[in-house]
Every structure is written in C-alpha cells, then in structure tokens.
C-alpha cells in the first residue's frame with residue numbers, strides 16, 4: 001500500500017496531553033517518554049467493519065432499550081449529527097457507541113457510589129452506524145451532572161460519552177459530548193485537560209430549536225470529526241524515495 | 242490573509258472514564274437485554290485458519306498497580322498477513338477471522354485475555370516485512386487519549402530483528418517492552434504481554 005492513504009498526523013496540541021495533574025488519575029496513568037512518531041502502516045490504515053445488520057431496532061433508543069415498566073424519568077432529547085473527516089467528507093458506516101448517566105447523574109455500574117437513584121427504566125447505553133452521508137441520530141434523556149472523587153467537590157457537567165470507529169484503526173477515538181449553555185463545562189478538571197478553548201467548544205452540542213419535536217423532545221446537534229486521509233492527487237512519487 | 246485550507250480539526254479526545262464498559266460491553270456489567278452479546282469478545286471460530294494462541298497480560302500504572310477498569314482493543318492480520326478490511330488491497334483475508342477484539346481488564350485481578358490466532362507478516366510502507374504483531378489500543382479512566390502500541394512475538398527473534406518498525410526505536414533497551422514471552426498454559430501457546438504506562442519499564446507507545 002502506498003503512502004497516499006495515510007492520515008494527517010494527529011495534532012497533539014489540540015488533544016489533551018497525557019499528564020494533567022488537575023485530573024488526578026492521569027498522574028500515574030500517563031506515559032512519560034515521548035510517543036514514537038511513525039507514519040501509518042497498513043496495520044493502522046485498515047480497520048474493522050461493522051454492518052448495519054448488527055444493530056437491533058432499539059439500539060439507538062435509550063428511552064426504550066432498557067425500559068421495564070415505562071419510560072425513564074428525565075428530559076427527552078434527540079442527539080443527531082454527522083461524522084466527518086478532516087477533509088470535511090462524510091464518514092459512512094462508522095460505528096458509534098454511547099453511554100451516559102441517568103437524569104439524576106447516576107450510572108448503572110456497580111462501582112458507582114453517587115447517592116442519586118438508579119432509574120429502573122434506564123440502562124444508559126446505545127449505538128448506531130452512520131448512513132451514506134455520515135449522519136446518525138439517537139433518542140435518550142438528558143443526563144444529570146454528577147460528583148466524582150478527584151478534588152473534594154468536583155462535579156462533571158452533563159455529558160454523553162462517545163466511542164467512534166471510522167474506517168481505520170488510526171481513526172479510533174473516544175470523546176464526550178457536552179450541552180450548550182452549561183456553566184459547569186468550564187469548571188470541570190476533565191474538560192480542562194483540553195488546552196484550547198476552541199477545541200473544548202468543538203465538543204459542545206448546539207441546542208437546535210428548529211429540529212425540536214414539539215411536545216416531545218429537544219434536539220441537540222453534535223458533529224464529530226475523525227482524522228482525514230492525505231490527498232490522492234499526489235501519487236506520482238518515485239518508489240524508494 | 243491567505244486562502245483557507247478548508248480543513249476541519251479532529252474532535253479532541255476525552256477520557257473513556259470508569260464506566261466505558263456500559264457503552265462498550267454492557268452485558269459484562271450486567272446491563273442485559275439491550276443487545277445480545279458484547280462486540281469483539283470472540284475472534285476465533287472453528288473455521289478460522291491459523292495457530293490458536295492466547296494473549297494475556299496486565300496493564301500497570303506508575304505505582305505498579307494493575308488497572309482494573311481499562312478496556313483493551315486489538316487489531317491484527319490473519320494467518321496469511323491480510324487484514325479483514327475494505328482497505329486491504331493485497332488479497333482477500335480469511336472470512337472467518339475479523340481481526341478485531343475487545344476485552345476488559347478483569348475487575349478483580351486486572352488481567353486481560355484474548356483467544357486469537359498468530360498473525361502472518363505484513364509489509365511496511367517500503368515493502369520490507371514487519372515482524373508479526375498485534376496492534377493494541379488502550380483506554381481507561383485517567384488516560385486522556387487512547388494509547389496505541391504493538392505486541393510482537395517472543396519466538397520470532399529473526400523477524401523481530403529485521404522489523405523496520407522495531408528498528409525505529411532509538412533506545413534499544415526499550416524494544417523488549419513490545420515483545421511478549423511465549424509459554425504453554427492448559428495446552429495452549431500463551432503470550433504474556435504486560436503493559437507499563439509509566440516507570441522504568443514504560444511500554445513504547447506510538448503516535449501513529
């Protein structure tokens with residue numbers, strides 16, 4: 001495979017560094033040697049494919065996919081957007097997995113110790129695959145903020161976790177979506193691991209009143225950008241150079 | 242001012258957090274009934290070609306404590322050295338092997354474990370062969386951006402010595418951090434690949 005299919009180098013100054021002392025767990029979990037920079041090889045330019053046939057009809061409906069006795073408590077919302085690459089081209093067939101706390105800010109997980117109640121009708125996981133134009137959407141309830149052990153009184157802003165598979169293992173990404181207008185975004189030690197304010201803003205979903213379903217659900221738009229491939233126009237490079 | 246490049250910025254990474262399993266393997270954390278089985282647990286079926294092997298290990302933090310809340314993904318070629326991916330142009334990979342796996346580190350012991358096959362050799366960018374390897378991607382609470390590394394096979398000394406990627410590691414004393422030792426456990430060839438996030442034995446991680 002020739003190098004025209006490799007990806008733009010990751011802009012590490014846009015991402016959080018590994019060592020971010022305000023987020024205490026990172027202190028012992030951050031590599032200290034510099035990363036070894038390597039142009040992509042076929043091992044990173046390829047990646048697994050997930051077919052639409054993997055999905056069940058309720059996989060992108062967190063309001064219904066765990067419900068036992070009725071709908072979960074909370075603000076009903078639709079989250080939608082597109083997965084694009086750095087060349088602004090859509091990424092079709094991308095598997096998105098998402099997970100979140102319930103409306104009270106409680107996760108359904110045995111290691112979770114927050115006092116807020118579990119919701120018997122809310123599991124907190126979902127997944128979907130982007131269509132030909134890179135679009136996706138899912139339905140859920142708005143997660144609550146929650147406290148976490150870091151500083152003595154640190155709280156996470158409301159957020160939804162996203163895991164994204166593009167077309168190549170080099171594009172593999174996990175991130176979090178925040179909600180427009182939440183003042184707690186700017187007080188969070190995990191958000192602030194991202195050095196650039198504009199980069200943080202890229203993770204804040206916009207409230208979309210036009211696409212809101214009347215008497216039903218608010219809509220939030222959240223686009224995700226994965227690494228883009230180098231241009232295929234410059235293929236005439238001499239072999240061996 | 243100059244013309245704009247019309248390029249977007251990659252979405253910045255955020256930590257997977259302590260509850261990554263809810264999204265990645267809900268059944269494993271007892272969120273059942275949403276979907277039947279968690280993705281990536283099984284790589285090998287009866288028809289998969291290649292030598293069956295177990296790959297296992299721990300991920301240690303800088304204090305020497307194994308991570309019990311991490312998620313490990315692997316991506317590898319089939320026994321012929323072909324990837325099961327639309328981007329694979331060199332031939333058709335074994336249809337009975339996806340090459341992708343996902344496992345947690347155990348909540349009590351911190352061990353991760355994959356049952357897979359030993360991959361064949363794959364060429365580097367210039368056509369030279371890389372030694373057989375498995376690509377690893379590790380996320381967890383406290384890891385702000387997923388860590389890429391590779392596992393090489395301890396019984397492939399000759400191939401490892403020729404591998405153009407291993408040759409790129411300037412500090413030769415660090416090369417062994419990527420090489421898994423082979424043993425036999427319960428009649429299965431078993432490779433132990435311990436990953437050290439920090440400290441004297443820090444694993445080589447890639448910006449790739």
Ligand SMILES: [Fe+2]
Nearest residue numbers: 156159161258
């Ligand atoms: Fe969270």
